[in-house]
Amino acid sequence: MIDQETVNRIIDAANIVEVVSDFVSLKKSGNNYFGCCPFHNEKTASFSVSPAKNIFYCFGCHKGGNAVNFIMEHEQMAYVEALKYLAQKYHIEVKEKEFTPEEQERHDDRESMMVLNEFAKNTFIRNMTETDEGRAIGYKYFKERGFNEETIKTYELGYSLSERKAFTDLALKSGYQQKYLVSTGLSILKEEDGYIFDRFSNRVMFPIHNLTGKVIGFGGRVLDARTKGVNVKYMNSPQSEIYDKSRSLYGIYQAKATIVKNDKCFLVEGYTDVLSMHQSGITNVVASNGTALTTEQIRLIRKFTSNITVLYDGDSAGIKAALRGIDMILAEEMNVKVLLLPDGEDPDSFARNHSSSELEDFIDKNETDFILFKTKLLLNDAGNDPVKLSGLVNAIVDSISVVPDSIKRAFYVKECAELMNIDEKLIHREINKRLRKRREQWYDDEKKEAEQAVKTPIVKTFNPQQETVKRFREYEEELLSLLIKHGNEVLFILAKGDEPSVDVSVAQYIIKELTDNNIEFSVPICRKVLEMYTEAVSKAEKPDVTKFTLCADAEVSQFAVGLLMPKNEVSKKLWDKRNRYIPPEESRMKEVIDRALIGYKLELMQQTLEEIQKRLNELQKEPDSDLKISELMNEYVAYMNYYKHLNKYLGRTLTNKR
Secondary structure, three states: OEOHHHHHHHHHHOOHHHHHHOOOOOEEEOOEEEEOOOOOOOOOOOEEEEOOOOEEEEOOOOOEEOHHHHHHHHHOOOHHHHHHHHHHHOOOOOOEOOOOHHHHHHOOHHHHHHHHHHHHHHHHHHHHHHOHHHHHHHHHHHHHOOOOHHHHHHOOOEEEOOOOOHHHHHHHHOOOOHHHHHHHOOEEEOOOOOOEEEOOOOEEEEEEEOOOOOEEEEEEEEOOHHHOOOOOOEEEOOOOOOOOHHHOOEOHHHHHHHHHHHOOEEEEOOHHHHHHHHHOOOOOEEEOOOOOOOHHHHHHHHOOOOEEEEEEOOOHHHHHHHOOOHHHHHHOOOEEEEEEOOOOOOHHHHHHOOOHHHHHHHHHHHOEEHHHHHHHHHHHHHOOOHHHHHHHHHHHHHHHHOOOOHHHHHHHHHHHHHHHOOOHHHHHHHHHHHHHHHHHHHHHHHHHHHHHHHHOHHHHOOOHHHHHHHHHHHHHHHHHHHHHHHOOOEEEEEOOOOOOOEEEEHHHHHHHHHHHOOOOOOOHHHHHHHHHHHHHHHOOOOOOHHHHHOOOOHHHHHHHHHHHOHHHOHHHHHHHHHOEOOOOOOOOHHHHHHHHHHHHHHHHHHHHHHHHHHHHHHHHOOOOOHHHHHHHHHHHHHHHHHHHHHHHHHHHOOOOEO
């Protein structure tokens, strides 16, 4: 739907460091940038961004690609969606043709839901600013809570009219489909009679944004007399294709830049807590959408910082809440602090009643390391009661034992032992009991999984294709790496008698060797990339790196980026154990190529010899099979001689010792 010239402009403009930095906290190291991978759970930064190559790659989960691939993977967008996102970021006009009815029908459900949510957000804003009801109820509520125009605008607050079908009727009239009104949760459909109505009527609206600023859901607060006797004043959008409350945080889009800048995040419970703190100058603040904190939410914060301060009310309920769920944060290797507000205060009221400097000063003086906070709190409660003191030790040990880092655990043990006036060895002993129990549980789970796998029919069935993929993949990746990086370079010159000399490129040599030996790649993605390369060469093209790293096929792009990383020095990895010196690719290119080709042929020969041996064993059990055995033995000897020849040749290419 987007012309190639515009696509090229978008790709050229997209700076990979800028794009990734919107979602991941990056630190420069040498020529590249590193951070914790946003695609899998990791403790150390293995996610690399190369500004020179304009690509990203994770050495842990092996995801990689260009800026478009990153947005596609991170935001779960289609290719065209990701291009539009980058075009908007870099202010590039995208000209598209109109969708046909058939194309509209096939259009991605996610995109349609996002578009509807954007329409809903704008409608709620207009309701609050342009209607008498909205100004008298919604706008008045926010102003009475002390929120200024900038805060209202920053968080795109709005109001849903009291008429039961106001939004639903407007959306349907505007051309939005009923199925998306229901799937986003903006409307509720009664199956028995087909009646459809607004979920959020007569509520002030809090849009919930994802990391890119798109609205994925809403929170709505009822305002009128209906609050009396209503158990839940706040209502959130239900789970949907685009909104998962356990994986989202209110205010993360507005806070992410400051979180990175300050290397710290404040976590509160409610929407208005976020708004009030933001307005008081604490802009690196998010809320857990009124739900119990989840591991996914913690990991979302950890994309930007490893330091988190959790704010709670100062009453007994707030104190109990401070003790729940924090172990999950510790287990994710976050540095956790707790800030208990004065009794009767919550983050919203405290921020509204104090100046920015007073709020910052209170935070600096009162935020406490969670383990030490918990120890002191339980000590006060336990007094001299032996039973309670025993429970205190167990509670502290439970929290310390989930801290993955052994040095941090040792520090906590020392501090807590001093506070509780007990021997450090006792705490260490109890922690080790828990660690051993977890390891035993892990082994039990692994054993059960293995036993279950044995019972699974597919495991009992030998799959030669899987074995082939495992044995050949490294060589196929090595050869493709050489093709993509050096394919257009001259490998050697053919000069015969008086005939004109001929330049032979790396690509010509590798492709001819593969073709002459009837070698077909076994790994599907390797086969696909090789076919792309040979097809381009057959058309007299000279494919370069960008043909693959910027490919619209995300699988090809990610695979190509992986090939460009240093980890793919397969020859070095395979032959290191022989204590041989491996020269750089550029210095002795032909030897590097021959080593990969011969190694691949050796694997093919070995597989062939194994298959012949297997067939010979089968023939031994068959009557009157002497002739077949003799023929097969001759074939085995011929292959074995070739196998020895390849090994001997390979040995000559590895004569230089370290």
